[in-house]
Each structure stands twice: as C-alpha cells, then as structure tokens.
Amino acid sequence: AQSVTQLDSQVPVFEEAPVELRCNYSSSVSVYLFWYVQYPNQGLQLLLKYLSGSTLVKGINGFEAEFNKSQTSFHLRKPSVHISDTAEYFCAVSASGGSYIPTFGRGTSLIVHP
Amino acid sequence: GAGVSQTPSNKVTEKGKYVELRCDPISGHTALYWYRQSLGQGPEFLIYFQGTGAADDSGLPNDRFFAVRPEGSVSTLKIQRTERGDSAVYLCASSTGQYGGAFFGQGTRLTVV
Numbered sequence: 001a002q003s004v005t006q007l008d009s010q011v012p013v014f015e016e017a018p019v020e021l022r023c024n025y026s027s028s029v030s031v032y033l034f035w036y037v038q039y040p041n042q043g044l045q046l047l048l049k050y051l052s053g054s055t056l057v058k059g060i061n062g063f064e065a066e067f068n069k070s071q072t073s074f075h076l077r078k079p080s081v082h083i084s085d086t087a088e089y090f091c092a093v094s095a096s097g098g099s100y101i102p103t104f105g106r107g108t109s110l111i112v113h114p
Numbered sequence: 115g116a117g118v119s120q121t122p123s124n125k126v127t128e129k130g131k132y133v134e135l136r137c138d139p140i141s142g143h144t145a146l147y148w149y150r151q152s153l154g155q156g157p158e159f160l161i162y163f164q165g166t167g168a169a170d171d172s173g174l175p176n177d178r179f180f181a182v183r184p185e186g187s188v189s190t191l192k193i194q195r196t197e198r199g200d201s202a203v204y205l206c207a208s209s210t211g212q213y214g215g216a217f218f219g220q221g222t223r224l225t226v227v
Contacts, residue, residue: 043118102216106154106155
C-alpha cells in the first residue's frame with residue numbers, strides 16, 4: 001500500500017514570492033506521483049505528474065515538481081505566485097502497474113496575500 | 115460531454131433514506147473511480163471500476179455503500195440507510211486506464227440531516 005504525507009496544512013505567502021509545498025510518500029513498489037489543485041467549490045484539476053524519466057517535471061500555471069527517490073519526496077514549487085494560485089493542493093501516489101488507484105494526501109492550503 | 119459529469123451537484127436527504135449519485139465519465143475512459151472527501155481532508159478512495167466490473171471495492175466503508183457500472187460507462191453510487199456521518203463531497207474520476215492521470219468531476223455534496 002502507498003501513503004502520502006503533506007507536511008504543511010497551510011502555507012501563507014505574499015504575491016510574487018516563491019513557494020514550495022512539501023510532499024513525502026511511502027511505498028514498497030515503484031510509484032507514479034501527481035499534484036492536483038482544487039479551487040474553491042471546484043473539482044480537482046491535474047497540475048503535473050511524474051511517471052518516469054526526468055525527475056524534474058513541469059506542469060500548468062508555471063508549477064514544477066522534483067521527484068527525489070532517495071528522500072521519497074515530490075515537492076511542488078513555483079518561483080513567483082499570483083493571487084489566483086490561492087487554492088488547495090493535493091499530492092497523490094499510485095503504484096506503477098496494476099490498478100493505478102491514486103492515494104491522496106490531506107492537502108495543503110496555499111494562501112497568497114497581496 | 116468534454117469532462118466528467120456528476121449529478122446532482124447537491125443532495126440533502128434525511129437520515130435513514132436511500133440516495134443515488136450518478137457519474138458520467140469522459141467518453142472512452144475505461145477506468146472509473148469514486149472518492150469521498152470530507153471537510154479539510156484529501157479524497158478517500160471508495161471503489162474502482164475497470165470496464166463494467168468493480169476491480170477494487172476495498173474502500174467502501176460498509177455494506178450500506180454499493181456502486182454499479184452496468185454498461186461500462188455511467189456509474190451510480192448507492193447509499194442505503196444514510197447516516198449523518200455520510201455527509202461529504204463524493205467525487206468521481208475517470209481515466210484511460212493507462213496511467214496518465216485521472217480527470218475529476220465537480221463532485222456531489224451530500225448532506226444527511
């Protein structure tokens with residue numbers, strides 16, 4: 001079984017500042033990793049994914065994440081945030097092979113202040 | 115439609131009643147997932163379909179919960195004898211089954227009073 005830990009429940013940041021949202025996972029097998037964003041009163045939208053290959057993956061809206069196998073981490077970063085990035089961010093993991101059922105973390109609330 | 119469609123968007127029901135929640139996945143997506151999201155929590159897996167069959171129902175909390183996907187497209191999540199603790203947003207997602215990421219619907223907010 002897989003599990004995900006999102007270390008910060010809430011991250012406040014000022015507009016145009018950089019941000020990092022932390023995600024650590026646990027799994028006994030190889031994994032696929034994902035970040036989803038959920039804007040208020042909306043469904044989850046896929047931001048980016050790591051399936052294989054380059055450990056640095058780029059997603060939509062200027063976000064990127066780096067897969068670090070030795071540290072079992074997949075932290076999400078953005079060099080300069082906007083007010084519109086205020087949302088809930090979820091890290092998810094699934095086993096590579098089989099049913100691909102994603103297991104989600106509890107989420108990190110990113111709050112961007114003007 | 116272009117995305118995953120869930121109906122109704124909101125459902126209020128009395129304790130003890132039966133409810134059905136519907137999910138219409140993206141056309142051609144063979145994999146379909148149901149999740150439940152409580153306030154302040156991440157989505158919690160309920161059941162996974164590959165085609166018409168439930169390939170993994172290990173997340174269903176008890177036998178009051180049941181889901182079907184009779185023709186391999188639309189799915190219905192059924193909850194019998196609803197309890198106040200069932201109140202949550204129920205999310206449906208679909209994918210091609212070869213992993214590229216699941217696409218989620220807007221969810222159904224279920225409130226049991």
